[in-house]
Amino acid sequence: MSLIDLLLGRPLKSDEDRNERIGVLAGVPMLGLDALSSAAYGPEAALTLLIPLGAAGLRYIGPISGLIIGLLFIVYFSYRQTIGAYPQGGGSYTVAKENLGTFAGLLAASALLLDYILTAAVGISAGIGALVSAFPKLQPYTLELCLATLALLTIVNLRGVREAGLAFMAPTYLFLASMLGVIGLGIVKAAMHGWHPTPIVEPPALPEAEATASLWLLMHAFASGCTAMTGVEAVSNGIRAFREPAVVHARRTLTVIIVALAILLAGIAALCHLYRVGATPPGQSGYQSVLSQLTAAVVGHGVAYYIAIGSVLSVLCLSANTAFADFPRLCRMIALDAYLPAGFANRGRRLVYSQGIIVLAILTAILLSAFGGVTDRLIPLFAVGAFLAFTMSQAGMVVHWRRKGGEGSQRSMAVNAVGAVGTGLTLVIVLVAKFTEGAWITVLVIPALLALFYGVHRHYRAIAREIETAEPLDTTGLEPPLVVVLIRGWSIITEKAMRLALTLSPDVFALHVTADDEAKVKKLRARWARIVEEPARAAGLPVPRLIVVSSPYRRISKPLLDALGELQRDQPGRPIAVVIPEIIVKHWYQNFLHNQTANLIKGHLYFSGLEQVSVVTVPWYLSR
């Protein structure tokens, strides 16, 4: 078993690809994990901005959460409709492209790509944030832990996550159960103590107020809190994963997710208020996540605490994992429309879209490194992409209903229009509030992505035009190629290549580049006459000529190109087929030992610009 097999799993054949259709129970973890886990960083992001208000800040977390929950339900009703209208899967890219045109589709796509990168980065950094809250000694290693987690996720995803459904189920429901448990218990305890409960573990004291509330500050907090809504579009993308009737199952799943998320957001806001828990300054020693403080306040630092924090850590890391499923899939769709390199549409050795995974991993690593692995610094970039995609999708749905017309379309259009306006307004608020803190980056990145898309498309179009022809096949002047077999000596590999060459053309040459002296060359010629020329002549076959080229420093490409150039001069216009035997190795690292010369020669041939030269690779499978 080779190292890469060990890391990435053995290569899968293409037919080992089966989809199991899921119901609501499996759908909630698989498509809802990203949305639900947002509860772990959304409220905290809002609270972080309220830190300067000191204890007074807690007054505002209720109204802000209420506003976000309201927006959440608007989005919910909009997406219910998208599910009905696009049962084949209505991602923002598809919906925007089909209804608003290619540019709108690509705009949504670039927003989503950014969103996925941030989902990966924020998921990992928030998960590690939970970890360092539980084990403060790890705080100085935040970035290292983030990058290690990223590396692990990348490897797992390059392996292909076939059992994703099951692996997601346990942590998601554990997370839901423990968070709902903490919220329920916390509220009951508070009610029993006349709404003035005593925390089991006292949360860090809230700082002195340094500022008073302003509309600007509250807008900021709201904009940050909106990150709690990221991920809710996943169900509308993944309808095809559901059992029939898929639309019904998808809608039920979305309902469960939205209701659960709303309860989590409301509950966290209530507990913060009741237990006087605020955010602590992120990225500094003494940092403790809000969920960690809440859990400790309600259940103390016992086993229950570690189970809850463990479930938070795992759903956050798994939510990063959803980006590893979505990003490559979206890249593939864009690549199929020729706006990204075609390679993104190809599946790798484990039936996953490896290129997309690798690109995502690299970009996430850059983002994590640039922002030190601190969630709070990533948040300003986050909501822009998500809300831009929401808005494009809802706007697309509005056009969809207008085009479709008929009964009920007016009402549906109104619902999606409310969604579009709600998410669009939020997008503006987020952009304005967060502009100087990092949202400006998205304003650069999205146009850059669009430029990339159109640049790639232009290139493909130009080439398509260049190679386009309406002429029928030209059948004149067809001549069999001059076949040149590169040989090192006489072996069964050479024999296989020679046997193929003899069937391709009456003009076969064997080319041998050597540093040996004349005596040895003479011996080779004699041997060649005996073991190749004589049998060929006897069988009435064309007799392959041996060409020996001397190269004192054992250089190969130059003498080879010279010899080919000479053949070309002798018979201009004749195609030339260079036959190169290639050894197929069992283990990847053996490639260092073989075919380097073959690859070099191919490179030189293509660099030479000899247009008539084709390369025939004859594989030889090593038996061991």
Next chain:
Amino acid sequence: MSLIDLLLGRPLKSDEDRNERIGVLAGVPMLGLDALSSAAYGPEAALTLLIPLGAAGLRYIGPISGLIIGLLFIVYFSYRQTIGAYPQGGGSYTVAKENLGTFAGLLAASALLLDYILTAAVGISAGIGALVSAFPKLQPYTLELCLATLALLTIVNLRGVREAGLAFMAPTYLFLASMLGVIGLGIVKAAMHGWHPTPIVEPPALPEAEATASLWLLMHAFASGCTAMTGVEAVSNGIRAFREPAVVHARRTLTVIIVALAILLAGIAALCHLYRVGATPPGQSGYQSVLSQLTAAVVGHGVAYYIAIGSVLSVLCLSANTAFADFPRLCRMIALDAYLPAGFANRGRRLVYSQGIIVLAILTAILLSAFGGVTDRLIPLFAVGAFLAFTMSQAGMVVHWRRKGGEGSQRSMAVNAVGAVGTGLTLVIVLVAKFTEGAWITVLVIPALLALFYGVHRHYRAIAREIETAEPLDTTGLEPPLVVVLIRGWSIITEKAMRLALTLSPDVFALHVTADDEAKVKKLRARWARIVEEPARAAGLPVPRLIVVSSPYRRISKPLLDALGELQRDQPGRPIAVVIPEIIVKHWYQNFLHNQTANLIKGHLYFSGLEQVSVVTVPWYLSR
């Protein structure tokens, strides 16, 4: 101009390779730089070990330097003889292999490879040491500066250093001139002040004595100081670079180098003694190299100081550069003997042995990072490789003379035997003295390298046995292949591939994988009949059959392999040639846009184990 062209220079054709033969004047910089620059770290390495003795330590630098200079002359006389005996170039690998056998040769080779990595690492770290002595503010960035220098050297060497001779000349002679100037001036000044000169810039005070001199400590200092001798074997490797009479020029060059190095070593020892200059603790703030202190003491901190330190910095970095010439060259020689992957023997786009350069860069980067870029920590590893190679080479020469016999061979044998014993003894001292400080690493690395050599060799041997045959060409059962052209649609690229295919076999198929519906497929078939089948039939050619394979998810490899498997079943034993058009791009990054599918298909074909399938790549050169 592409980015890689900009970084690495345009690719060179193989014939742009010319050697200019050199004389003594150019030979001293080109082959002596490594040896001469050792003066910049050898004495300092010895003095660093004398730090615990305080001022008393200076008493011992004279005797230690004297011992090293004595050893240097022993090695000098030995190598003079090697030059005479191996005028084609007598590197330790060659001399040991030819006289002592393959194992001894590989032992010398592994020692040398290690030595070259350390030459690169120590050259860079000592150069940066000189820089941070002049600009102490840079001290915290030592490792970063080292890695940046390494990156620069790597790029320069991947470009190919064609003007190396000239570029080396100025800094080498500037270094010699300024160092000899400082030494001369320093001694004259000292003599004028009754051998008690006043330094212009007072060197840092010598620390209090913490220990008294012991044989063990002096042995350590001697072992470290021996690094001053690294690099003196270069002339014996490079004799072929000299003008005729090459042996005479090489010997004269060696003489100049050895005498200059001896003067430098003696002079530095004398100045240290006269101006009370010792080493400062390396890798800590306040570190200042010995040469920097000496220069400042003699000429002050004016322009002369910066010129001298600048020349030290540049020769040290250039001495690292010699490793970039030697390491790949040695790897190539080992690869030609099939003890390293054959790829090391291939030259890259700039006529340099790219693989060797890249491997050296990676290993040097690892070494620099592991040791924080501090010269002093690298020194214990350094001398082992160099002295092992010296010893193997001298021992090989002893055998050489014994075999050769004849007049004067007794005397020559005695000279080389003295060399072998001298360097062998030093090797033992270095190993013992430095074992716990890092020399143990070399004791692990050298056997590991030997194991690698033999593992590679065994693999090549096994394959050679597997493919070996004495049977003549089997001419029975030759049938033209089934030719399968992969097409996306009809274009001039497809046409070129079809035209070639039609000359190769009477059985030509075109295979098209599509996600399109039946109506579109029907249209394609109609078009195919009109633009391919009809003209072919009219011209009396075999009629290429169109095979359309439907693949709803636009996957390519699986349907392709299925179709090939079916063809194979229908006509077992017939070879199959899959023709894949490939686009040859102008810029490297355009490769991301093309041929990804072609490469993937090739990979899948080779993974499939369909032994009868060969791949024919038909290049299409984009006109833009």
